[in-house]
Amino acid sequence: MTKIGIDPGHGGSDPGAVAAGELQEKDVTLAVGLDLRHRLQGAGLEVIMSRTEDVDVSLADRAQLFNREQVGLVVSLHVNSAASTTANYVSTFILAPGGQAEKIANAIQPELVAATGWPDGGVREANFYILRQTDAPAVLVEMGFISNPATASLLATIATRQTLARAIYKGLAVYLGLPPDVPMLPTDIQGNWAEAAIRRVIAAGIMSGYPDGSFRPDQPATRAELAAALDRILDKLK
Structure with missing residues (x-):
């Protein structure tokens, strides 16, 4: 059984990016992460969460947890922000090309674009801590821009959070050979x-x-x- 690491970014005293309407990144990432966990569990996978509530968890503790649990892959969840309120795309980050992380990202990214209708920011490279310090292949999903008022209003809704979780699940399903959709477990x-x-x-x-x-x-x-x-x-x- 493949063990999956899910990392809802930020939490506790670290809100992450904050929208003009006070929507906080940490709340979006946790909601999507919990939804994604249910979908993966419904497909029979074991899921390790870096947090399941609004608490502080350091980057080092997140990476150490996933390494200790020997997960097969890691998905870190974030929401982007920019100085311009018109920035508007979804993207998936990897540390470097050529490995399993790139294959995972290439499976997730088109599902996100198709599900949200947001512009395709593509698969990008970045030296993010969680990508660098986990032993397993890791991707970091930037789920739109919280600084974009229209996107922020969508991210505040349960429907959009479910859409994001389902899209990420479908991408993982392609990569892992899982059923394309599973019933949501209560x-x-x-x-x-x-x-x-x-x-x-x-x-x-x-x-x-x-x-x-x-x-x-x-x-x-x-x-x-x-x-x-x-x-x-x-x-x-x-």
Whole structure:
């Protein structure tokens, strides 16, 4: 099983770039990172997060965590900023060309462009710490410009964050040979006594979560919900 490192940039006392409307980069990167984790877990991968909440984590600690866990690849998530409010593109960074990181970046970048419709900033090279200090191939995704008011307003929405996570997942799926899309696993099943069974019925298309992203595993099923699940089973038996 491939182990994936996900690094939501900034956090805690470090907000990262901040939009005029006070949207902070650290919040966008964490939301996308958590969404991406669920998608990768849904495909059966183990995911190591550098942070799962709004806390300070040093660059050294991030790289050391991924190296200690011996992840197979690292995706670091950021949002760009510029002095000009018209800057507007999405890009994926690598340390140097010619390795696996470039292949990962070349798989992710077109998915981001297709999903967002933002201009293609291409795959670029930079001497970023997380790219330099991780043992595994690493890419750093700059998810648009928070300094662009139109982009910032989109980044503040759940829909755009989900779009970004799904695009990055699809790029990783191309690189790793995973299913191109997987059902989103509800966040409230983790640790439940029936978590494994819930994961199987969701993956089989027999049951699904609620529109708000929950599964409510301890809530009794209605007769309608039971009928819907049984109907899906009958369809599969046919």
